[in-house]
Amino acid sequence: MNRLLLISVFLLLSQRLAAQNVILIYADDLGYAELGSYGQKKIKTPHLDQLAAQGLRLTQFYTGTPVCAPSRANLMTGLHAGHAQIRDNYGLLPYQENVNEPGSFPLKAGTATLGSLFKTAGYATAAIGKWGLGNHDNSGDPQKLGFDYFYGYYDQRQAHNYYPTHLWENGKWDTLRNHPMEVHPKDKTVSESGAYRGKDYAIDKMTEKAVRFIQSNKDRPFFLYFPITLPHGVLQEPTSGIDAYVKLFNEKPSGKDPITPYPKASYAAMVSYMDQQVGVIQNLLKELRLDQNTIVIFTSDNGTAANVDRDFFNSTGGLRGVKQDVYEGGIREPFIIKWPGKIAQGKTSDYPVVTYDLMATFADLLQVKAPKNDGISVLDLFKGSLPVAKRGFLYWEYPSKGGQLAIRIGNLKGVKTNIQKNKAAAWQIYDLSKDPGESNDIASSHPELPHAFDAIVKKEHTSPLRPEWDIFKSKKESTEN
Secondary structure: OHHHHHHHHHHHHHHHHHHOOOEEEEEOOOOOOOOOHHOOOOOOHHHHHHEEEEEEEEEEEEOOOOOOHHHHHHHHHHHOOOOOOOOOOOOOOOOOOOOOOOOOOOOOOOOOHHHHHHHHOOOOEEEEOOOOOOOOOOOHHHHHHHOOOOEEOOOOOOOHHOOOEEEOOOOOEOOOOOOOOOOOOOOOOOOOOOOOOOOOHHHHHHHHHHHHHHHHHOOOEEEEEEEEOOOOOOOOOOOHHHHHHHHHOOOOOOOOOOOOHHHHHHHHHHHHHHHHHHHHHHHHHHOOOOOOEEEEEEOOOOOOOOOOOOHOOOOOOOOOOOOOOOHHHHEEEEEEOOOOOOOOOOEEEOEEEEEHHOOOOOOOOOOOOOOOOOOOOOOOHHHHHOOOOOOEEEEEOOOOOOHHHHEEEEEEEEEOOOOOOOOOOEEEEEEEOOOOOOOOOOOHHHHHHHHHHHHHHHHHOOOOOOOHHHEEEEEEEHHHH
């Protein structure tokens, strides 16, 4: 009996040592070049720079859609924007404090997610941060879609406020020590100091819960999806960190932002605070002796937002476009992966990878069958060689800003804009190997490509669940049909 017990313990330990924990940190509205490891000169991100030095940095990683809710749907389901259930953000500002919080469109019941993939493989699973794919009282509840634990914002509109009156924990209201505030005030004059601050910073609460989840599951495989909301939206920096940037930038009160007199310093402080949370997680892994057995991934949901002084920070690194654009500045993201023992330190790769590849990749890692998805496994790339599967094309569509399409085949990328006004709009074509800033349209040199792009759209675009998400129909047509 004792011998059998010892064998069982040995098998359990062997399984535990063989399994790789996975932590996926998902930033919000972070520009491609806003980390030191991606060329940033003004914002300090030492922990993420160290992560990049210890792992692999992708220079051509893409999100699936250039805004938050659909990009999260692409990530969670492995489906591109032509097949995804969610194609755009849902609900309108201002955010209203109430129990229902209807600011996110729910995924359907039974939808396969990264959470369900890991849970089926025997992992403890948690989503901590901004969900944006449903609420606790409908089919989009993360706990109904593979996650054992949830803490944070269900409603993406609520996530505009870093000092909310509450966050959610497994469907229950967690009261915070903050007063109600409208962070999109009609009065645009600069407020008195502290009017848009409270006692509990949402990021601190989320990191606290992430730490607790890791500690509670240190003896079993776990998957932590950590969609931290920094540096998204409203410029509410934490109580510490801004003074150093005000001094560094020699910034004077601008009077341009109703939330903060120092928008540049506030933004930089928020990015640096995000970096500090990565440091908390990294230090915890070392403390628990999990750092050699945990894959840590960092990326972002879409490009930098319009309210950021992107010229001052060089947020896009010279790429064209921002959030809500299918040009490179709206969809190309930083991507760092540290995998001890598998990835050589300080490596970079320019192989194109997209967020919806992660479903197939994680299924490959777990050695389980992936649900139907639009990606390819890039596990071999993470191990140091090119993927076995051939990359055919990358596909994007986005219904806002007039309707947009983008397709990448090799180094050539086609972009089509203002489709709803002009259904016969011409394809713009760019050679990203020579022109990553998409400034030189070479469509006249490739008369065959528009036909190929059109054929891909015809095959890949499916009717969305909501008519206003159809890239080919104007908002008026959508409401009439």
